[in-house]
Amino acid sequence: MTDSTAALPTGPSPDRRLRVLAAMSGGVDSAVAAARAAEAGHDVTGVHLALSANPQSFRTGARGCCTLEDSRDARRAADVIGIPFYVWDLAERFKADVVEDFVAEYEAGRTPNPCLRCNEKIKFAALLDKALALGFDAVCTGHYATVVVGADGHRELHRASDAAKDQSYVLGVLDEQQLAHALFPLGDTRATKEEIRAEAERRGLAVAKKPDSHDICFIADGDTQGFLARHLGTAEGDILDETGERVGTHTGAYGYTVGQRKGLRLGHPAPDGKPRYVLDISPVDNTVTVGPAEALDVTALTAIRPRWCGTPPAGPGAYTAQLRAHGAETPVTAELADGELRVAFAAPVRGVAPGQAVVLYDGTRVVGSATIATTTRAVRARG
């Protein structure tokens, strides 16, 4: 890093000294983000979100950000940066808006992305609202994405300078109002994770060597299936192939994701000996349908609950789409019809799971996002 002391090029009114509330998870990214915001001259206050009613004492492995240890790490970082630090209890909101939604989505046979949901409902809603009410101008996080003010004065969300670390996908749910109060000091960083760690080290932040967090923060042991089984119970059902023949059993259709290959434990091999994938999940009759890879090819999708970063697109337009975190971009034509987003792929794509978000890009700019509801298959799965 050569220019970490430069004025923040992103976010609201960069030349003004802002009152910034830095969300600090206890990890290295959010700590460095808070430090950079403070160094840029903003008046920064750190806050750790307590998102679990019964936090565990210590981190187990690399998961989560909600243990007491993470809270202490965040406080320690805030003390070193020299900013006030508080813990805000948003456990109730998190449970209602993220955890229960997560369970309900799986129960309906979809595959939700709780990080998007958390950004939309917690970090840039519950937290931001409280911050604004208390007189703060912006919420700062350690996400890798950039906010730029467009030619027309509107705020735009763009991919991070370093595409490999870009996290604009999980921020695709933010509208312009939310973006107007978002600060992402790491967004313009062309630095490897090692360099961010080195910067943390240089700043005396003890979290410099802390392992990255992965997976879902509220499932401490990483066992999503076990978590779902605890919440939804188990119900034995059939696994069918695309002809409708029973090829195995499962203990709950909700436990599967479209495109999943591993863990199917099918008794009979496919006649052609090729691997089989989950094609469909039907919670109504508790069945899971499997089939060959080519049956996963999707030519179009519809998505609901669209959220736009700026003006919604007027007619059909050419964009690129990202269909999951860290997924590749693919060219599409998209249009808004009856409040629903309709997306047609230039070439068939695989592994499109209802419940995930489709985020539309125009170049590096995030146009908007919506939750995938239905898909159109190149090959009919059944019947």
Added chain:
Amino acid sequence: MAYLDHAATTPMLPEAVRELSAQLTVTGNASSLHAAGRRARRTVEESRERVAAALGARPSEIVFTSGGTEADNLAVKGLFWARRAADPRRTRVLASPVEHHAVLDAVHWLADHEGARVEWLPVDAVGRVHPEALREALARDPHDVALATVMWANNEIGTLQPVPELAAVAAEAGVPLHADAVQALGQTAVDFGATGLAAMAVSGHKTGGPYGIGALVLGRDQSPEPLLHGGGQERDVRSGTLDVPAVAAFAVAAEHAAARHAEFAREVGALRDALVEAVRAAVPDAVLGGDPDPAGRLPANAHFAFPGCEGDSLLLLLDAQGIECSTGSACTAGIAQPSHVVLATGADPELARGTLRFSLGHTSTAADVAALAEAIGPAVARARSAGLS
């Protein structure tokens, strides 16, 4: 900066700093037999005599501890174990529900791990235990009570308890009464001998002494089971090499606290009254917690509930203005919990979320009060707009 959190810790007195600094250069384990040990022992015993005189106790009744928390734990657990060992019927513990966590959690621990049956003594709307309530609880069966514990002065809302009367009632029934006097010392007359208490906890850093030192004042007929086993120091009740410099500096602070409490109450009490008036003027619907009669509360304590506010939000906003205070209640992982003290007084749980404790001390000035007077109105208005999350 306006430091309005003296109940959390108060600056050391210059005299105590001097004593501590002087003693830090002196070598000697007070348990050693040689000259260095004898010198240390003399310092310790003279300090013990000074602390005893300050608290109306005999020197042999002073058991030095690491602070108020240890003293409370030693009294509650130690007396429970000893009294039950003497008579297995004694498993009932009578406690006020407004105790500091050092007592409260020790009592809960006894209930969870030692089969103690806890009976919470009723308190009135200012958090006071009436002697009649203790008498009734004891009369149900005086033979099955291990101990009773009622703090001298509440750390959150400042309410003073009628300790001499309570101690008399307990003594009649032959039951030891422990009082946490950590907040009381220096703010009101604290005379152990005159009250007939069985045990009393005091702390150094709350009264102008150093951190890490305190004492359990322990009646000579009380032999609690130790928490710490080892070299048999402190009447065999609290093993561990004594921190001679801390003991000596604590003695200076305790002496000062006892000698000056009336003066402190007059001067700091006047500042506190001005603070209460200023807060009420700025926020007319603020609700004063604890006893509205100044004679019934600590002279340095003011406690308010601000309707519609989150205490946390107020803390953040005042902190940003350089005003340091506390919500008064304990935190769990940094998250303010609704105060058990405020809830015990029957306050509306919603109101209990928006409390602040302002506590003054020997370095407080009118400028501190003025700074709060200026900041509190806008802070409350802002916190209200953020609402209760």
